[in-house]
Amino acid sequence: MATYKSEAFDILRYKELLRNLVMRDIKVRYKRSVIGFLWVMLNPLLMMLILNMVFSEVFRVSTKNYTSYLLSGIILWNFFSHSTSTALPSLLVNSNLIKKIYLPKAIFPLSVVMSAVVNFVFSLVPLFFIFYLTDTHVGNRIIMLPLVVIIMGMFCFGVSLILSTLTVFFHDTIYIYEVGLLAWMYMTPVFFPESIVPERFRLIFHLNPMYYFISVFRGILYLDVPFFYEKLLYAFLCSLAALSAGWFFYGRYKDRVVYHL
């Protein structure tokens, strides 16, 4: 029915649906509770406070401004982990729709990633507030923020396409990913500084795409990151790779999805 290219055009044609899905997610989340709106901002702050209490003594020597380091890491990691985890079951969750009406199915993981972008933007508010409190200076690379958000979004979307399609055929993907994500987090310098990674693990560390995203994110915010532009390039290449792999995988199996829902 739809080839790779025409499916992309289809998603554009259905942009009103995309907008409605994202709005629905935002509205439903905030309608339920007063705190719903604030939770997006409070959650990373609370996480940061707890981890700060536990680790700040340990890492204070090697990281100046551990609080900002921690919060920026948490916010970016949350963007990735929440968007991919929520997108993973998105085709299953919307199976009743997919089985009845023609829709470009990729719109579901895409709407999840876009909602995550909105939440990410909101969570920047407490981040800049903490920067202000801790006297952290924002560099002028901050203008690259939209670019980084877009690259990050592309990466998440690519990963989400693979996960959501795979889950239709193998329901246990969610459990495997849960564990995998946890391990992935420990391989990314979210709450610990790079310097504590022993020499023999450095290679694995540098193969992790999230390592580049998190370095670049901190780099545009406040940190003086060595090899910043090289890392930015790597991050961009990783997101292109993820997007291509995801689009290819999804395209290959999307027509079979309905037969398994």
Add this chain to the structure above:
Amino acid sequence: MSDTALKITDVSVRYRLSREKPKTLQEYLIHRLKGKKTSYEDFWALKDVNLEVGKGETLGIIGSNGAGKSTLLKVVAGVLKPTKGNVSVSGKIAPLIELGAGFDMELTGSENIYLNASILGLSKREIDNKFQAIVDFSELGGFIYSPLKTYSSGMIARLGFSIATEVDPDILIIDEILAVGDEHFKKKSKERISRFREKGVTMLFVSHAMEDVSRLCNSVLWMDRGSPRMCGGPVAITTEYLKAMV
């Protein structure tokens, strides 16, 4: 070609049921490593269906349960890509397959109109234009601004029907739901369907109600176990069908 709304050529739909299909990723990988072959059974929901529907025609599709009627509709609607064969459709399709698909109970009627209509493929501008007409036809009045969870099932059905029929499709697919609600609303629904016929909308109508089928359709297709068994005039085919059911 220009006055054919829908053309189905040699369409077959196969569901492959693997007997020891690995349902988990772990099992699948072990399977592959061991080089095991899964045995499977094929179930052909549709077999070599050929069909052509002209513009403005109303085609009724009848048959016993499991005959492939809903599968055929899904293939036409683009939901299911056939295992074999080709479907060519000219124009916009609106399925009246289960009204209110995608309704979210937390959102208001008005928000759901936008959501539901966008699921059916309408742009924001189109929805803005049709909004009032949808609300009027549903007769929901001020309730349109209340969340759907406060609606009765009848109200939800009326809203669903109202949205789906305002879409202004070229091809309308009706799967066993002709009219919902009370007598007054049922009458309005039937009038709307008649108006579609007058406008020259092509319709595919699946039903078990033989009287409706013979009354409304130009031609009728009798599906039996995945294949077309008979096709022709409404009265003739429905009579044959009823005879076979005895």
